[in-house]
Amino acid sequence: MEISEIIIAGDTPGVEWRLPVFRFKGSRREAPRVYMQAALHANELPGTALSHFLLERLRQANADGAILGDITVVPQANPIGSAQSHFGELQGRFDLGSRTNFNRDFPLISLGGRDKLLDDLDRHSAMDRLKRHLLHMALGADLVLDLHCDDEGLQYAYIDEAFWPEAADLATALDMKAVFLSDGESSVFEEAVCHAWKNETEGRKKTALPGRLSVTVELRGTRDVYPETSQKDAEGMWQFLLGRGVIAGARTDLPTFAGKVVPLDNIEMIRAPEAGAILFHRDIGESVKAGDLVATIIARPGMPDGAVEVRAPQDGLIVTRVSTRFARRRSDLMKIACAQPSGAACKPGTLEA
Known part of the structure; x- marks a missing residue:
C-alpha cells in the first residue's frame, strides 16, 4: 500500500490543502481498476466512515496478496470544504468563496484529454484544481464510486442508464432501497467521468459501457454515522469488489435487486408552497398514495388559515426528507420515487442545487 498527498495551494498567501490518497497495486493487469472517494460534500461523512473500515480490510488483503486490481481510495476528498465552518457549523456543500457546489462544474472532456487536466494548474482556483485532480484520478479507473449521503434518506444511488442493469450487483451489495437512473445531463463528478468514457473516441458517443461503472452512492443521511452501519457498508462494498474480481476470495451470493428503479423524470x-414550520406526517421508507398528506406547513401560526397542507402528487416511495423543520417558500421537503413521470416542470440534470 502507498499513501501519498496531493497538495492544493490556496488562493491566498500561506494557505494550502492536503489530500491523502491510498493506493493498492493489483497483481493482475486484466482485473478492474477501482477509484473510490468520500466526502466531496465535506459534511457528508458516512462514506468516510465506510472508507476507514474498508481500508482496514484492504490492508490485510494486500498483505495476503489478494488485491487483483489497482485500488485508489480518497477517504476525505474535500479538505477545502472540511475547513469551512460558519458559526460553528460545517459548510461542506458549497465553496464559500465562489458560492459553487463542490459537486458541480467538473470539466466535461473526452477520455483522451485526461492528462491535460493537470496542465497549467496555477491558472485555476484552488477548488477547480481539486476537482481536476479528483477527475484525473478517477479517469484512470474502470469502477468509480463517489460516496455521498442525503439529509435524511434511504440507501440509494444515482446511476447512468448506460450502467444499468449491470450495476444491480452494487445496489444489492449495499442494500439499496432505490436507484435513480440519471440522464447524464449535468457536470456532477460521476457524470463527468461517464461523459469522458462515452466520448472516448472523438465524434462517436458510446451508449453502452460494459465493465465500467461511475456512480453516486447515497449512504442514508448525514447523521447516520455509526460503527455498525459503517461496518455493514464496508462489508457490502467488500462483497461488490469480490464479485467484480477486484479482490480474490469467496463472496456471498447476492439476491436479485428488489428496490425501486426509476428515471429522474419520475x-x-x-x-x-409557503414558508413556515414543517410538520411531517410521513417518514422516509414509507409508501404513499396520490393525495396522501405528507406534510403541513405552519405558515401563519395561530391564524385560522395558518396551516398549509402538502400532499403527494402520485403514488410512490419516500426516499429522502429534509432534517430542518423550517421551510422557505419553494424549498425542498422530500423526494418521492414514483412509477410515472412527474407533472412538474424540471430542468435536465441534477434534482437539487
Whole structure:
C-alpha cells in the first residue's frame, strides 16, 4: 500500500490543502481498476466512515496478496470544504468563496484529454484544481464510486442508464432501497467521468459501457454515522469488489435487486408552497398514495388559515426528507420515487442545487 498527498495551494498567501490518497497495486493487469472517494460534500461523512473500515480490510488483503486490481481510495476528498465552518457549523456543500457546489462544474472532456487536466494548474482556483485532480484520478479507473449521503434518506444511488442493469450487483451489495437512473445531463463528478468514457473516441458517443461503472452512492443521511452501519457498508462494498474480481476470495451470493428503479423524470420533488414550520406526517421508507398528506406547513401560526397542507402528487416511495423543520417558500421537503413521470416542470440534470 502507498499513501501519498496531493497538495492544493490556496488562493491566498500561506494557505494550502492536503489530500491523502491510498493506493493498492493489483497483481493482475486484466482485473478492474477501482477509484473510490468520500466526502466531496465535506459534511457528508458516512462514506468516510465506510472508507476507514474498508481500508482496514484492504490492508490485510494486500498483505495476503489478494488485491487483483489497482485500488485508489480518497477517504476525505474535500479538505477545502472540511475547513469551512460558519458559526460553528460545517459548510461542506458549497465553496464559500465562489458560492459553487463542490459537486458541480467538473470539466466535461473526452477520455483522451485526461492528462491535460493537470496542465497549467496555477491558472485555476484552488477548488477547480481539486476537482481536476479528483477527475484525473478517477479517469484512470474502470469502477468509480463517489460516496455521498442525503439529509435524511434511504440507501440509494444515482446511476447512468448506460450502467444499468449491470450495476444491480452494487445496489444489492449495499442494500439499496432505490436507484435513480440519471440522464447524464449535468457536470456532477460521476457524470463527468461517464461523459469522458462515452466520448472516448472523438465524434462517436458510446451508449453502452460494459465493465465500467461511475456512480453516486447515497449512504442514508448525514447523521447516520455509526460503527455498525459503517461496518455493514464496508462489508457490502467488500462483497461488490469480490464479485467484480477486484479482490480474490469467496463472496456471498447476492439476491436479485428488489428496490425501486426509476428515471429522474419520475422523482417528485416535494417543495414547500409557503414558508413556515414543517410538520411531517410521513417518514422516509414509507409508501404513499396520490393525495396522501405528507406534510403541513405552519405558515401563519395561530391564524385560522395558518396551516398549509402538502400532499403527494402520485403514488410512490419516500426516499429522502429534509432534517430542518423550517421551510422557505419553494424549498425542498422530500423526494418521492414514483412509477410515472412527474407533472412538474424540471430542468435536465441534477434534482437539487
